[in-house]
Amino acid sequence: MKPLEAKLAVSHLVEERVPLFLWGPPGIGKSSIVRQIADEKGIGCIDLRLSLLDPTDLRGIPFFDQASRQAVWAPPAFLPDGSEPEGILFLDELNTAAPMVQASAYQLILDRRIGEYELPAGWAIVAAGNRESDRGVVYRMPAPLANRFVHLEMEPDPDQWRSWALERGIDPTIVGYLSARPEALFMFDARSPHRSFATPRSWEYVDKILKSTPERELLMPLIAGAIGEELAAQFLSWRSAAMELPDIGALLEGGDVSVPESPNALHVLASLLIQRVGTDTPKERLEHLMAYLLRLPPEFSVMVVKELQHRGVLLEKCDGFKAWIRKFAHLLA
Known part of the structure; x- marks a missing residue:
């Protein structure tokens, strides 16, 4: 369940x-x-x-x-x-x-x-x-x-955890990584001798570790202590590759913002957009967002729109929503 x-x-x-x-x-x-x-x-x-x-x-x-x-x-x-x-x-x-x-x-x-x-x-x-x-x-x-x-x-569910993590403000690189690798949410093996392993609880610890802004040399041992050394190395490598992101503020103000090419960066960007946009976001910013979403690869654009709609953001009232529907309707079935 x-x-x-x-x-x-x-x-x-x-x-x-x-x-x-x-x-x-x-x-x-x-x-x-x-x-x-x-x-x-x-x-x-x-x-x-x-x-x-x-x-x-x-x-x-x-x-x-x-x-x-x-x-x-x-x-x-x-x-x-x-x-x-x-x-x-x-x-x-x-x-x-x-x-x-x-x-x-x-x-x-x-x-x-x-x-x-x-x-x-x-x-x-x-x-x-x-x-x-x-x-x-x-x-x-x-x-x-x-x-x-x-x-x-009970059993863990990556999709439900992702929605919870976005609402709780979990670090976007964690949300992005687990969106790309949902199997990494829970990696418990009763036969393994290792003390640390990935669970929803230990990923929440990773979020707290990142928010504590530890010295660079402490980051790997701290995260390894929460989710295990191998997975910590993979996550930090992925996080480093995904950190080249556009300015979200400029994006929502209608600035000329590029679209990342890296899938890693796109996962983090999608998580950041979902966390930055809410029911109180002005309509003008939502229009700029819809214009940018038309430029994103389909799977990431649909991911952002579905999650924002689930959270009550009325994208349907934007002028750009009709153009978005025409372009991505075939993916919504």
Whole structure:
């Protein structure tokens, strides 16, 4: 299941308080999806890393109540206390937790209570974990626990990641590189001995590295530490070849701007145009953009127009849009 579809499915199940387990390889955004849903719904979110807990941490500690002359359980402070009426209790890394911790979680998931504690009615339970084939230390989930969940498996999708990256302002050379080489978005191999590998999360780290403007000699080791040495060398070589770009400001003002010949540069140029143009861009600049897009190679021109339309930019109101349609309509089917 692609990330956007997984997010929609999780959102529906959270509304109905149906427990679900989100499976997927490391670094593809499982926990990010849960946090985004909570933020968008305006509800609480508590992230518990069960691999860090002992069984007593989840169940609580017994103590003697002198009033009732009974032993009662003091629930842990990190569980929802009802101060927020709705929310998501996110049990991350559930299948990496020790079997005894999983057994404690089983009661919470099955009965929505554990010991003296009861989960507030407005809270949903979402769990996540890596697959057994992902080289992590995981414990096979007992069948009774597995049967308490709806199971969804996520996989990365380059097109959806590209749209997300453009909205988030990810460095255009990263977006351009992964548009040209979509297979480089996720290159996890469970058999590889290397510690660093490419995932959507590690490419976001590369963006932060570039924005930190490190010294030139540090760039290669830093990026290699995020995505691996071989891919880092390929990306930096590609980035160097793609940096000869026209002045975007002059382009949007109607200046005489050349069209790059290098496919690498064209990928980066397309990403830059998509990031620089928005719903608040004046119509005059959009007209200059349409005139320039008529000069671009077809696949890059169509890429820019489709993405801008998806983001709500009304190119159809430009005088140059009719000429663009006549030239590229055959590619829009």
